[in-house]
Amino acid sequence: MNPDIPLDKLMEDPDIKGFALVSSEDGSILKSGGITPGNIDDLVAFTGSAAEIMAEACQIGTIDTVKGVGRETLVIVPFDKSYLGLVLEKNTENVEEKIKESLGGLKKEVDSGVSKIFKDRADQLNMLLHEFVKDSDPEMWKGYVLSGLSALSKEGRVGTLIKLEGLELSVNANAENLDRDEVNKFMKLLLDFIVKKALSEFGKQQTKMIVQKVIREISAKNK
């Protein structure tokens, strides 16, 4: 989702207390407004990715909306590489449908070659893994990534096109047969799986520093 989209307009709805547009790749807040909990980035990114795995596990298709009801009522709408999380004043049945409708005009980013996207995502994960392994046990990471690949590969074709050699992910050129959303979804779930392990190994602060370092490196490479 393009952060330039006038999301502030959402605050004109009296049922919305606040919102945060969160990158589903690194969990960073791209844009926010109104009143949101301090951990809105984690809430939106982790809950969004968990919902995607649950929908995939139950074979019910791609998620449209996620609603969490607890101390806060939070609606999450996935859109391309981001999750839009909205904190609501109250929970009502099907409130997420109303929100989805109000977001209807938003447009997806311009597409590009799926094969390149697949390879780029694998390269980025390799850079991240390289950093995580520096201060940790490579064999543990290898086992963890393999278990992640295995868990995520139960359904869909993407998992059959990616393998781990040593601590390097490589992708198969047959990726041209896949669609972009399928590749993005799989690689994002794998990224989340890896980052969650890093959080438990290094803690939130250090993990964020490492992720941000890799993002800077990726940005520099793309210039």
Next chain:
Amino acid sequence: MIDLIDLKELKDNFDLIATFSLSEPKEFVGALEGGKEVLDRISLVLTQTFDAIGALPFRQLIVKTKDKKVVIIYYRNKFFGLVANKDENVENILKYIYEK
């Protein structure tokens, strides 16, 4: 049976696709392709998520797709869930559960 919630009764009363328990013993009733393996995956991802967030943020989680939904409910210190058609009214189901 999870405490006072009978998975079969819940499924039959609301004509749900499946009902399941994520707390031990994990069990399900209805059409859940992959069966207990699916429950293990959902349980793992929820545990990871709540560990990462550092708290239990929701007592209900409703995941909707084009024509179906998965609902996860935290009730009496246990997690259970259901798979339903999208138009199924979750409030009615919750009311039924909480009033048992």
